[in-house]
Amino acid sequence: MTEFKSDIDLDSMMNLMVAAISEIDPDDLAFLFATGKSELEVRNQIALYLNRHSQGDQVVTREWHRHDLAVLEFGNPMILVEGKSWIHADAVSPSKMYAGKRSIINGLETDIKKMQHTDDDRGIVNQFITMMLFTVDVHGSSKKRVQEAAITYADSHKRGIKSHKNVTELSSRGRRALSDLLENYGMFKWATLETGSFHEFKVTADLFLLQPEVTFISDKS
Numbered sequence: 001m002t003e004f005k006s007d008i009d010l011d012s013m014m015n016l017m018v019a020a021i022s023e024i025d026p027d028d029l030a031f032l033f034a035t036g037k038s039e040l041e042v043r044n045q046i047a048l049y050l051n052r053h054s055q056g057d058q059v060v061t062r063e064w065h066r067h068d069l070a071v072l073e074f075g076n077p078m079i080l081v082e083g084k085s086w087i088h089a090d091a092v093s094p095s096k097m098y099a100g101k102r103s104i105i106n107g108l109e110t111d112i113k114k115m116q117h118t119d120d121d122r123g124i125v126n127q128f129i130t131m132m133l134f135t136v137d138v139h140g141s142s143k144k145r146v147q148e149a150a151i152t153y154a155d156s157h158k159r160g161i162k163s164h165k166n167v168t169e170l171s172s173r174g175r176r177a178l179s180d181l182l183e184n185y186g187m188f189k190w191a192t193l194e195t196g197s198f199h200e201f202k203v204t205a206d207l208f209l210l211q212p213e214v215t216f217i218s219d220k221s
Helices: 008-023 026-034 041-053 094-098 104-124 143-148 152-162 167-182
Strands: 060-065 067-073 076-087 126-136 186-190 201-212
Touching: 008 041, 008 126, 008 186, 008 201, 026 126, 026 167, 026 201, 041 067, 041 076, 041 126, 067 104, 076 094, 076 104, 094 104, 094 201, 104 167, 104 201, 126 143, 126 152, 143 152, 152 167, 167 186, 167 201
Parallel strands: 076 126
Antiparallel strands: 060 067, 067 076, 126 201, 186 201
16 A cells, blocks of 8 residues: 555555554564553554555645544645554453453543544544453463463463463454444444464454544433
């Protein structure tokens, strides 16, 4: 891709984001996921890629008016992107998915509301939300070795894998659960990312891209 347009569609935007993330070495990507949630690092990579492929009247910027990423034309927002990162074990947990201010659904709806507010004020061509799910395969490793490698969310990864027998089943169910949620909010695409290993721990990660179509989300008491 040599350039992109502000009226980019969902398929093209997904291809662009996968291409951007694919520039990260698979083991480096595994390092990012194994050592914490990495929506900002991935956002930065996407921003760098967009900036390299932008047209002369486009400005790619980060943290614009509380939005993670924006593409401006003559100072006006034409594309907005928000990003979140979760583990597969969160997606298969009803409480993590739906309950409370730290739930997946609350994070999603908060981002949509932010976009709607900016759209009302300025008008935007396209809005997208990225959501990543990942698992570090700590199953079968000793607690001491996991602690030595400083794997973040290790206990949650281990519980999720144990509950669903293996990483393949856990990630499959996580993708299905998130897909079931996102279909209520608009059109979306997903792709499995090419991830390597951090030390001996294999990492699995998926990227979801939602183009919100809801016009109203009520505030919950």
